[in-house]
Amino acid sequence: MESENVDHIGIVVENLENAINFYQEKFGMKVIDKEILEDRGLKVAFMIGKNGETALELLEPVNHEDLNNTIAKFLKNRGPGLHHIAIRVSNIEMSLKDLQNEGLTLIDKEPRKGARGHLVAFIHPKSSMGTLIELVQER
Numbered sequence: 001m002e003s004e005n006v007d008h009i010g011i012v013v014e015n016l017e018n019a020i021n022f023y024q025e026k027f028g029m030k031v032i033d034k035e036i037l038e039d040r041g042l043k044v045a046f047m048i049g050k051n052g053e054t055a056l057e058l059l060e061p062v063n064h065e066d067l068n069n070t071i072a073k074f075l076k077n078r079g080p081g082l083h084h085i086a087i088r089v090s091n092i093e094m095s096l097k098d099l100q101n102e103g104l105t106l107i108d109k110e111p112r113k114g115a116r117g118h119l120v121a122f123i124h125p126k127s128s129m130g131t132l133i134e135l136v137q138e139r
């Protein structure tokens with residue numbers, strides 16, 4: 001399959017506003033999008049630097065105590081920090097088929113609507129060298 005670029009790097013945080021201030025004040029990054037993903041129980045912010053190629057996606061669970069929420073569970077088990085990388089592709093359905101044929105384990109067999117209205121799908125970290133990988137197709 002072909003990748004376009006690293007779309008974003010997902011970082012789990014304890015407190016979204018504190019994390020936004022940190023990346024703004026220390027690294028001069030700016031927020032390009034902030035939303036609450038009701039269906040995922042997440043508050044997210046995307047931040048970029050001056051040239052804006054690859055974004056950071058900061059993720060905080062709406063309810064830290066809900067351990068059915070993957071991000072709340074991650075925060076409890078591993079603490080804040082790097083969570084996933086997202087690779088942008090032009091045809092997500094074809095990329096998923098290719099990766100499945102290559103023997104990777106798909107968490108999402110079908111793409112679904114993710115942040116910023118894009119189509120997204122995740123690959124299991126156990127089949128991708130220990131890193132959770134998200135595919136993203138812009139729409």
Ligand SMILES: C[C@@H](C(=O)O)C(=O)SCCNC(=O)CCNC(=O)[C@H](O)C(C)(C)COP(=O)(O)OP(=O)(O)OC[C@H]1O[C@@H](n2cnc3c(N)ncnc32)[C@H](O)[C@@H]1OP(=O)(O)O
Binds near residue numbers: 114
């Ligand atoms: C905003 C929106 C978007 O981007 O548009 C999103 O949905 S973003 C982000 C929120 N959505 C997601 O993350 C969806 C995809 N993620 C998932 O489905 C889940 O988090 C899994 C990756 C399947 C892990 O869930 P599970 O309940 O199995 O977790 P667990 O704590 O029992 O961990 C099982 C094993 O996976 C490892 N593990 C867990 N999370 C990991 C991560 N982020 N990166 C690498 N390894 C990870 C644990 O260390 C453990 O390894 P050991 O067995 O060796 O101890």
